Amino acid sequence: MRYNKTLLLGSLLALTVAAAPGYASVSQSQADRLGKDLTPFGSPKAGNDAGTIPAWDGGLTEPPPGYKGTGQHHIDPYPEDEVLFTITASNMDQYADHLSEGVKAMFETYPTTFKLPIYKTRRSHAVPEWIEKNIKDNATSAKMIGEGAGIEGAYGGYPFPILSGNDEEKAWQVMWNHLTRWRGVYVTRRSSEVAVQQNGDFSPVTSQQEVFFNFYNPEGDESTLDNIIFYYLSFTISPPRLAGGAILVQETLNQIKEPRNGWGYNAGQRRVRRAPNLNYDSPIAAADNLRTADDTDIFNGALDKYNWKYLGKREVYIPYNNYRIGEKGLPYSKILGQSHVNPDLTRWELHRVHVVEATLKKGERHIYSKRRFYVDEDSWNVALVDQYDSRGNLWRVTMALLKNYYELPGVWSVLDVYNDLQARRYHVLGLDTEEPKTREFSNEVPNKRYFSPASLRRRSVR
Template sequence: MKFKTPILPLVITSLLMGSGSALAAVSADEAAKLKTSLTPMGAERAGNGSDIPAWDGGITQVPAGYQAEGPTLMDPYANDEVLYTVTASNYAEHADYLTDGQKKMFEKYPGFRMNVYPTRRSAPAPQWVAENTYQNALNAKLNDSGLGVENAFGGIPFPIPKRGLEVIWNHNLRWAGQGKDTRYINYSVYTNGSRSESSAHVREYYPFYNKSSGKEGFDGNFMKLFLEYTAPVRRKGEVILVIDPINQAETPRQAWQYIPGQRRVRRAPTLSFDTPNPSSNGMSTYDDAFMFNGSPERYDWKLVGKQELLVPYNSYKLINALAEGASKEELFPVNFINPDYERWEKHRVWVIEADLKEGQRHVYAKRRFYIDEDSWSALISDSYDGRGELWRFNYAHPITFYDQNALAIRSLAQHDILSGDYTILEHSLGRYKTQGPSDDDFYTPQSIRQQARR
């Protein structure tokens, strides 16, 4: 696999510094690059001279013809044509731009293909987020354990990263709006042709990006999530509440669960790490959600480098498909998502590896994440079992939401390479709202009883 050599000195620095000592913020000279050669978020502003263009600000204006109401989100690139298609017969020619998981999909499924479109660097950087990111570059640092971020607010904490822990925290604290409020389905597809699905209503609030509260009013929690299952019948009315602090060494994740049959709100400490996620029928873990979430404490994180990679991007066609009349069977057939609805583009990504620490437990002994340089969203992950065998290949579908100038990932495809089964998590039903309730009282155990319905 080919990586760009300019970041190799960063890899050496990260290895020498280890994972325990606090890392100081970058110098003023380095931070100044965020206004010249780098984008405000820390990506390379220039293109690659061929098929990756220069960043021009991303989507900053509502496209002509956009309607604020309706079940779909307008695709600004609907007229783009396919440049080329990667197939099982020619994927070796594109191997430098593919992950192990993508290669395995071509080897396992002759019909798997990737339609590659022109690269559109659509991820925006709102001015106030850009300003906060610059200040974070000068001031933010990891705490001594690496399990918390200090002196950061309202922007990417480490836009010029020096090691893997900083990159995964950039993903956890990525700009994806100030919250979300959406209904979605989870859809599992098995090799024998059987299918199962569940649905839920999720509301999220990101206090780390609460512009009105400012840094002074930040409560130390970067995400608050309130999820209510609406199907299947056996889970209808079940509620999950998760609060993620920015310093997980000082205050670990707080989680509660309400199960209608028990009529009780209980602490739920297992809603994290490698606990199987029932929404995927056990085909993913709780920390596979959002590609990765929660504390990074069980792994040693290494910054490998930066790579040009074929990744899902501007996935409006897939996200809108059900609302525009496609059936779930057409969109999610056996083995993999219908390739006609997928859009792949070449982008630069940060590559980080997570190796299970000695004495720690997790079903994945090794994980490799590919994180978009423009948005800091993890777009692809390859996960390996204790024997070193590739086990799961996951990828997310990003789109940019006009109302908040934010790129967010939706419809997470999670493939079990060994069994051949796969699942889709959080495929939106109807219009995605990028603002959940921001009332702190909503995200409390006391409110679960008030909100829960059978």
């Protein structure tokens, strides 16, 4: 008997995937803790014993007076909060137990200029009620498949609000909560990124971004996902040498079934081409190679190059409720210092974080041999990352300056900052204080054909 080779290989792959163990769903009795002793997203409602981390009281769900709606630069909802104390290179040892290794290295690298203004901790994260319901449903149905390569049984909320299994499985769950975290349904934004030179000079690269978070499509469900978490479009506006270029990404949920799809439009050639290297440690040209493809959004993409380990929870100072650095009209020159962002515009708070470590697998290649992630227990955003070079030296320190977008509501970063300790340079993504508007959120669901390669070419030519 003759066998169709394609069908045979497909059947073997299907059997392999089907045989892959599923991890992580919890019992209904465990899920029922959500909204009781646990927040709707899985963190303990209670504060810490020292009283330095408060109990969660529902988060920030209403805009402050004067806020007129999405797209307006945010008004600080905590204008009366003052700096409690400041951590500097001279007193950092006193607070060492609450500092990441990367932050300690920032003090050592920039002892006279880097500092952390510490404010009252405000657990501002919240999500809409329909997300809360989905999270609870996901807790009993979501499963990890293929050694962290994908998930199933989840939709419209964090898939793993209650961690379970061994340390490797918990690490995968934390990272997938970050990858699928709540950031609205559809968002557009015009913003700039800069690579700051050692002398402080910078030249912004400005682009228009559009993201449809298909995982949170209120008109769909798991059966309509088509294996896509989100669709991402970015059109470069300036400088002239880069203007007209565009990128389209379709991010997949089950990366065994289908890896990320990416396309690029080259304005000079007027052609759309597949971008198979838009992943892992591919350098990003607009970032002057200070950011890799999988550094974007602090971390994105496949988990397969690393061995993952959950290191437990710690109380760590992380950037949180950063409204001042995103105020309308604030010149980029005030935000961008010579060696790092202006620390006087930042806000740091003590929060509990999940700590996850990724170590490069033997035989795999990546510029980072090890990465340590500090993930906010409430919002599941990665707030800090320590990244090590091939010799095991701490190389880059990544920071997500988080705040609550109260029109959603939900916590997301206002700026992503990538510090290269060896080059003594840094890169900032998301500058928009000189723009008329900031991110605009909408629950309107676009036609998915809008995020196709054919649409990319038509829109880029205009």
